[in-house]
Amino acid sequence: MKIRTIFILIVIIAVGSMTLHLYNTYQEYSNRPMPTDLHPVVEDAMEQLVNKSEEKGIPILITDDFRSVEEQNAIYARGRSEGGTVVTNAKGGESYHNYGLAIDFAIQPNPGEAIWDLEYDGNNNGESDWMEVVSIAKSLGFSWGGDFTQFKDYPHLQMDFGLSIRELQMGKRPEDVIDKLPYYTTVRLPLDR
Incomplete structure (x- = not known):
């Protein structure tokens, strides 16, 4: 007892x-207020991604980056209260886009055209252009939505800096943890040009 x-x-x-x-x-x-723009580290990595992809003969288009909570709620409504197909399981405040830590991309084979074809090989090197872009993104510090276990989000790339959505909702930001993450500070920051 x-x-x-x-x-x-x-x-x-x-x-x-x-x-x-x-x-x-x-x-x-x-x-702390919600962010209102893409985080500078993510923005820098996004620019590098566009440039490095172009160098491989793969022009890409950034189709989305920072999203407000209102924009996120509108996207969440697709396929639910509005017509269309469900494209996200994240409501406003539940997406890394809402904290300026995520982007979405598409392959741009021609100006004004965007494709989301994971098999497309526009640079004719025998490799999927999509997976080449994903590889570049990962080398820059992004995580890929295609690796998600529950809801595969193939256009999605994010940098979470070790922060969960719950921590971001509580007000934590990358600046609070970045100096405690040696991997980001020594390998990924500052990002090379």
Whole structure:
């Protein structure tokens, strides 16, 4: 009986400590406004992606980058309360786009044209142009939506800086963690030209 009581007390203290930590973290970051533009590191990497893809003979078009919460809610409504096909499972505030940390792309075989064909090989090198762009993006620090386990989002590229959507919703931003992430500071920042 004594061991059980001690165990229960330890669990209560641990849960209370975790709750206090979450509350303090929320209080520290909660007054921060939502971002209003693409994060500068993501913007720099996006420009490099466009240039490096072009160098391989693969012109790409950035079809989306920063999205407001309102824009995200409108996209979320597609295929639900509005006609069309469901294109996202993320409501406003639940997407890395809302924090300026994500972009979407398409292959641009001709000016004014965009394709989302994962098999297309416009530079005729025997490799999928799409996967060549994904490889370049990953080398620049992006994660690819095609690697997502539940909802494959092939045009989607994001840099999360180790932050979850929940942490971003609480007000944390890349600047809060970037100096604590040696991989980003030594390998990916500053990004080479």
